[in-house]
Amino acid sequence: MKSVCFYFQVHQPYRVKRYRVFDIGNDPEYFNDRSDTDLNNRRIIEKVARKSYVPTTQLLLDLLKKHHEMRVSFSFSGVVLEQLERYAPDALALFKAVLDTGQAEVLGETYYHSLAFFYSLPEFERQVSHHRSLIQRLFGYWPRVFRNTELSYRNDLGSWAERAGYDGILAEGWDPILGWKSPNYVYQPAGASKIKLLLKNYKLSDDVAFRFSSRDWSEWPLTAEKFGAWLSATEGDTVNLFMDYETFGEHQWEATGIFSFLEHLPEEVFKNPELKFRTPSEVIRAHDHKGEIDMPHIVTWADTDRDLTAWVGNPMQEAAIKAIYDLEEPVLLANDHKIMDDWRKLQTSDHFYYMCTKWFADGDVHAYFSPYESPYDAYIAYMNALSDLRLRLEKRNL
Amino acid sequence: MKTRVLMFGWEFPPHHSGGLGVACYGLTRAMTSLGASVLFVMPKKLDVGAPWVKMVFADIPEIAARIINSPVRAYAWNKKYARPEVYGFDLMEEVLRYAQAGREIALEEQFDIIYAHDWLSFGAGVEAKKATGKPLIVHVHATEFDRCAVPAEASAKAGWNKESINEQVYELEKEGMQAADVVIAVSQFTKDLIVREYGIPAEKIRVVHNGIDESTAPTGSGALPRLRQLKHAGYKLVLFLGRITLQKGPDYFVRTAKRVSERNNKVLFVLSGSGDMESQVMDLAARLGISDKVLFTGFVGGHERHEMYAAADLFVMPSVSEPFGLSTLEAMKLGVPVLVSKQSGISEVVRHALKADFWDIDEMANKILSTLKHAPLSSSLSKNGIREADRLTWESAAQKVDSIIHELTA
Numbered sequence: 001m002k003s004v005c006f007y008f009q010v011h012q013p014y015r016v017k018r019y020r021v022f023d024i025g026n027d028p029e030y031f032n033d034r035s036d037t038d039l040n041n042r043r044i045i046e047k048v049a050r051k052s053y054v055p056t057t058q059l060l061l062d063l064l065k066k067h068h069e070m071r072v073s074f075s076f077s078g079v080v081l082e083q084l085e086r087y088a089p090d091a092l093a094l095f096k097a098v099l100d101t102g103q104a105e106v107l108g109e110t111y112y113h114s115l116a117f118f119y120s121l122p123e124f125e126r127q128v129s130h131h132r133s134l135i136q137r138l139f140g141y142w143p144r145v146f147r148n149t150e151l152s153y154r155n156d157l158g159s160w161a162e163r164a165g166y167d168g169i170l171a172e173g174w175d176p177i178l179g180w181k182s183p184n185y186v187y188q189p190a191g192a193s194k195i196k197l198l199l200k201n202y203k204l205s206d207d208v209a210f211r212f213s214s215r216d217w218s219e220w221p222l223t224a225e226k227f228g229a230w231l232s233a234t235e236g237d238t239v240n241l242f243m244d245y246e247t248f249g250e251h252q253w254e255a256t257g258i259f260s261f262l263e264h265l266p267e268e269v270f271k272n273p274e275l276k277f278r279t280p281s282e283v284i285r286a287h288d289h290k291g292e293i294d295m296p297h298i299v300t301w302a303d304t305d306r307d308l309t310a311w312v313g314n315p316m317q318e319a320a321i322k323a324i325y326d327l328e329e330p331v332l333l334a335n336d337h338k339i340m341d342d343w344r345k346l347q348t349s350d351h352f353y354y355m356c357t358k359w360f361a362d363g364d365v366h367a368y369f370s371p372y373e374s375p376y377d378a379y380i381a382y383m384n385a386l387s388d389l390r391l392r393l394e395k396r397n398l
Numbered sequence: 399m400k401t402r403v404l405m406f407g408w409e410f411p412p413h414h415s416g417g418l419g420v421a422c423y424g425l426t427r428a429m430t431s432l433g434a435s436v437l438f439v440m441p442k443k444l445d446v447g448a449p450w451v452k453m454v455f456a457d458i459p460e461i462a463a464r465i466i467n468s469p470v471r472a473y474a475w476n477k478k479y480a481r482p483e484v485y486g487f488d489l490m491e492e493v494l495r496y497a498q499a500g501r502e503i504a505l506e507e508q509f510d511i512i513y514a515h516d517w518l519s520f521g522a523g524v525e526a527k528k529a530t531g532k533p534l535i536v537h538v539h540a541t542e543f544d545r546c547a548v549p550a551e552a553s554a555k556a557g558w559n560k561e562s563i564n565e566q567v568y569e570l571e572k573e574g575m576q577a578a579d580v581v582i583a584v585s586q587f588t589k590d591l592i593v594r595e596y597g598i599p600a601e602k603i604r605v606v607h608n609g610i611d612e613s614t615a616p617t618g619s620g621a622l623p624r625l626r627q628l629k630h631a632g633y634k635l636v637l638f639l640g641r642i643t644l645q646k647g648p649d650y651f652v653r654t655a656k657r658v659s660e661r662n663n664k665v666l667f668v669l670s671g672s673g674d675m676e677s678q679v680m681d682l683a684a685r686l687g688i689s690d691k692v693l694f695t696g697f698v699g700g701h702e703r704h705e706m707y708a709a710a711d712l713f714v715m716p717s718v719s720e721p722f723g724l725s726t727l728e729a730m731k732l733g734v735p736v737l738v739s740k741q742s743g744i745s746e747v748v749r750h751a752l753k754a755d756f757w758d759i760d761e762m763a764n765k766i767l768s769t770l771k772h773a774p775l776s777s778s779l780s781k782n783g784i785r786e787a788d789r790l791t792w793e794s795a796a797q798k799v800d801s802i803i804h805e806l807t808a
Contacts (some may be wrong), residue, residue, distance in 0.1 A: 020764040021661060315774035357750075359784060376752055379775055380768040 003238035003278040003286060004231055004269055007147070007170065008245035010095075011077040011113050012048060013350035014154065015039050017373050018058070019146045020239060028392060031387040033231070038371035042087050045080075049088035052249035057094035059263060064101045067266045071277040072104050074245070075147050078111030079348060081138060081277045092138070099139045105279035106135055108143030108166065114347035115311060117157055120327040127344065128164070145169065145280040145357055149349050151200065151242065151301035152308065155294065156191025158197060166195060167283045170242065171293075172301045173199030178293070184236025185290040186283065196284045197293055200242040202300060204230060212373040213256035224261050228268025231275060239285040242301070267271050303359075309354040321352055323386055327393065334396040342389060346382070354378035400460070402804055403429070403436045404509040404526060406500060406519035416641065417608075417724040418539050421584075422515055428796035430460035434803070437461075437507055439522070441468035441496055448685050466499045468492055494722055497521030501529045510807045515539060517567060520574025523698075527577060531788040533806040535799075536578040538588060540721045542567045543595055547645050547719035550767055572596050579806055582606050582799065584722040585743025606748050606799055609792040610727040618704030625668075625709035634770045635663045637710035637734070639703070640717075642673035647739065647756045652679055654716065656686040659765035666771060667692065670706050672697040677776035707732045711776065712769050717742050720787045726751070730787040735779035737765050747790065750782035 003049055017033035033039040064070050074095070084092040095378050106306045111117060111131035116124035128146075145168040146161045153171035161169040173183025181187075183199035207227070211217045219226070221278050238285045244251065252258040269275045278286060302310045312321050324346050355378045372378040399571065407422040425434055442465045470492045477769035492513045500522025504512070512534045514523030520536055527534040546562040575581050575596055581603045584590040589603045629635060637653070648669060655667040669679065669692065676694065683692040698706055707713070713736045720742035729736050738745050739756035752769065754761040767775050 020760060021767045022760060022764065314778060316772075316778050319772070319774040357778060373753065374749065376750075376775060376779065380765065381771070383768065383772055383775075384764075 001276040001286075002234075002236065003283045004275055005073070005238055005239070005240045005278050005280060006071070006285050007073045007107065007242045007280060008076050008247075009147075009243070010053070010080055010081055010245045011075075012041070012045055012080045013113065013348040014041055014079055014083075014345045015044075015354075016346070016351065016378075016381045016385050018377070019381045019388070021384055024384055024388045025391050028338075028342075028388065030388070031345060039250065041083065043085045044371075045083045048246060048250055049084065049091040049384060051254070052246050053084070053088065053091040054094060055254070055259065056245065056248040056262070057091065057098055059259060061094060061098050062100070062202055062333070063263065064098060064103045067239065067270070068103070069270065069277060070103060070266050071279045073107060073145075073279045074104065075096075075107040075109050076135070076186060077109060077113035077348075078127075078134050079113060079345065081223075085138075085265060096139060099141060099249065103279075105145070105281055106139055106141050106143055107170070107280065108132060108135070108146045109251065110149055112344045112347050113149050113349055114344070115152065115308070115321070115349050115352075116325075116347060117152070117160070118154075118308070119321065120328055121160075123325075123328055123347075124166075124264055145198075145284070147314075150311070150379055152336050153295055153300075154298050155190045155296055158192055158195065162189070162192045162195035168196045168198055168280055170200070170240075171278065171295065172299050172306055173240070174299055176304045176306075177299055181290075181293070182236050183240065184234060184238055186237060186287040187291060187293045190292045190294040190296075191378065192292075192391055196289055198238070198240050198280055198283060199293070201234070201239050202301070203237060204234070205241045205243050208241065208261075209247045210254045212247075212258060212261070221257065222261065224264035224268045227261070227265065232272045237290075238283050240283075266370055294363055309358065310356050311349055314355070314357050314374070314375075316357075317352045317355045320379060320382055320386070323383070326390075327390065328375045330393045330397055334393055336396055339389070339392055346386065346389070351378070351382055355382070400433055400435045401807060402509040402725050403803070404439070404504060404507060404512045404532075406439050406514040406522045406526075407437050408440055408514075408515060408519075415704045417722065418516060420614050420724055421539055421560040421608050421722075423793040424449075424609060424611065425795055425799065426461065426608075427613055428611075428792035429459065429799060430458055431793070432796050432800050434800065435460045435462075437509060438463045439500065439503055440464075441466050441470040442798065454531050463468060464503060466496060466503070468496050468499070470496050487671060489734055489808075493518060493570065495635065497525045501525035504529045504532075506649065511803055513534065513537065514574065514578075517542070517571040517574060519659055520570060520577075524574055524577045533579040534577060534804070535580050535582060535802065537584075538571075538575070538592060538721070539584055541588065541591060541595070542571060543591055544588075544645055544719040544721055569598045572598075578602075580604060580802055582802070584608055586746055587741070587743045588721040597769075604798070604802055606795050606802075607790065608722045608724050608727070609790045610724070610731050610787055611792050614728075614792070615731045616701070616704035616707060616728055618701030618708070622702070622705045622709060625705070628666060632664050633663075634711045635709050636667050636712045636766055636770075636771055637667060637706060638672065638714055638716070639670045639698070639706060639729075640715065642669060642671050642679055644675060645718055645720070646671075646673075647718045648673075648675055648679045650687075650716040650718075650756050650759065650762070651688065651714060652682050652692060654714070654762040654766065655683070655692055656688050657759055658766050659688050659691050661763075661767055662770065663691075665766075666693060667691055668693045668695060668706070668710075670695045670698045670703075688784065703728075704732070707734050710734050712737060712760070712767070713767060715739060715742065715744070716762065717755050720744070724780045727787050730783035733780045733784050734778045735769055736783065737769070740804055748783075750779055750786045752779070769789060 014031040110127040146166045147170040183201050187197040355375045358374045409419045504526035512526045515537045575598045593600050638651045642648045713734045715738045717739050723742045724743035726744045737752040753766045
């Protein structure tokens with residue numbers, strides 16, 4: 001039977017407030033904006049919980065209880081779970097209830113939603129284990145499948161995940177890499193012997209995540225019935241639908257009909273006896289792999305380039321990410337919990353994304369989601385906060 | 399057939415002393431390359447001699463020029479200019495005389511449409527329309543409200559003290575805009591102001607942003623030798639280039655300089671320009687104890703202008719109320735990072751610029767210090783700024799004007 005595998009990414013960063021040069025040395029709090037702008041992390045998490053996490057998770061919980069054959073999976077960053085614990089405990093309680101049904105799986109990732117794998121392997125491993133502890137504590141669950149920040153993947157990450165004992169790892173199913181191969185089968189990372197690789201079907205995923213409410217799209221409006229038919233018509237062993245959880249209620253507002261779509265999707269899937277909801281672990285067990293996938297260069301799920309250029313593609317981004325990882329040694333030496341935590345919160349990939357200028361040019365701002373007025377403002381706030389962190393380290397390590 | 403435009407405009411570079419002349423030149427040139435022919439009328443005190451206008455346009459046969467002998471000149475708008483005992487003529491009387499001359503020219507010449515730049519020439523445009531019934535476009539580069547802007551401290555918006563407005567000027571502006579078939583504003587910022595303060599219906603106003611191209615960008619080579627020496631000594635240079643007058647916010651520039659100096663004592667602040675606030679701003683620098691950090695160059699024109707930009711590490715335009723802000727585009731075109739006030743037309747056009755409220759001294763200082771400190775920030779602003787300025791051309795401005803003209807003459 002063909003698998004239908006949903007994985008939702010749940011993540012919100014700690015955005016750096018408008019931190020000025022004059023704050024350096026005077027203000028060790030970088031993430032405590034209290035304005036009514038989108039830099040106010042508490043305000044954002046409460047809004048996203050209200051518009052997306054709570055209604056979507058409540059709906060999923062009802063569906064899972066109603067349909068025992070239904071499955072979903074989540075990947076939560078540690079920083080979103082922290083914020084939910086503090087500011088939206090109702091949303092967190094719903095997630096726990098969903099996990100309690102036994103019909104949902106939680107994936108492993110880095111606690112700080114960072115790109116550490118590509119900059120410092122020891123730091124990456126610390127963040128993965130930090131994340132595992134949190135998932136253990138909150139959900140009593142030990143992740144068996146790994147996915148890296150922004151779905152970034154490279155051969156050596158596959159090898160790492162195998163060594164770390166995971167059963168599977170996720171990546172983007174990007175045509176230029178796959179060639180004639182279809183994303184709708186289970187594969188193995190190049191050089192691996194046990195671990196399996198699941199690839200995102202980006203066309204069907206993006207039909208929901210990006211195109212759902214687009215009236216310019218010839219398939220608009222997308223109904224559960226139509227999407228169910230597309231799933232049936234898709235060839236292969238599995239259809240992997242990977243997307244941001246905020247798709248439901250935040251990126252696609254309630255008025256677009258996204259909740260009603262989600263509500264009716266299971267019954268459309270059940271109409272076809274050849275389709276079966278599975279979690280990533282179940283997909284891996286259900287299907288044999290169809291050979292190796294070789295990804296010697298970094299592939300992500302971002303925009304049309306599917307690389308890391310949205311995060312580290314310009315000189316500001318490169319300088320910022322280098323500066324943060326240059327601090328690893330003094331931070332470890334300082335052995336100060338607050339300093340360590342701030343340093344890691346500054347590794348979250350979103351900070352670098354906000355400094356991206358590639359869509360900011362050429363008149364196309366539509367793709368630029370940022371709480372800052374410009375990439376330059378994002379860079380200034382970040383580098384100022386980093387200067388303060390450096391001062392704190394110097395004081396501490398005297 | 400070519401559209402024939404009767405245009406009432408202003409002096410061109412190198413004889414101009416501000417953005418108005420540059421805008422007239424860049425736009426007119428681009429309009430003719432799109433197929434218009436222009437009879438360009440401007441005021442000039444003829445005792446100066448040479449008919450230089452013919453020289454300026456010698457390479458563009460589509461532009462003919464006529465000069466009206468008049469002491470009226472661009473930027474003659476401070477209230478004190480209107481006092482005959484100071485300047486030897488009564489400005490309002492001269493404006494009316496100029497308008498009358500506009501009427502006479504209109505009756506002698508053949509054209510399809512009338513075009514007037516800013517209030518001093520609106521009267522001539524209105525008279526030409528009355529005499530011939532041809533459609534009139536007035537192009538607003540600045541209003542009396544911008545010129546008399548009184549900054550409201552720590553307010554989110556520029557505030558206007560209506561008492562400082564010259565009523566006669568205001569009335570002339572308003573009459574011109576009312577009589578016009580279409581009003582062109584240099585920015586949405588200015589369009590909003592015209593709707594709000596002059597009661598002109600929004601649907602009659604079109605926004606045409608200024609541009610820049612090789613014909614109006616400053617040219618020259620290298621930095622001034624003295625500035626080069628200072629830079630070799632390790633100083634960073636932050637440039638203000640514009641008239642030293644209330645509208646341009648030079649006092650905010652100096653207050654920001656003070657704040658920056660507290661953190662970085664290797665920064666020099668250069669004010670290039672002249673104006674009625676010069677001594678006041680010098681006093682302010684002295685009072686703040688930063689006279690050694692603030693340099694005044696006086697008015698710079700021609701290639702010196704290029705040399706100022708070439709020496710600058712950052713260009714700052716802290717205007718209190720700026721309809722457009724062409725100097726910002728000049729700086730960007732030359733690869734200088736820019737910081738502009740949000741109370742400006744240019745801030746709605748460019749993305750690769752730093753922006754702050756003119757009254758937010760801390761934010762301006764923060765952005766200046768950050769740009770001087772982080773090479774990747776200044777190089778990104780520079781590189782992306784050049785690309786952005788390259789796309790904001792007079793040709794695209796002229797295309798918009800061209801389609802408005804076709805609408806009115808169809």
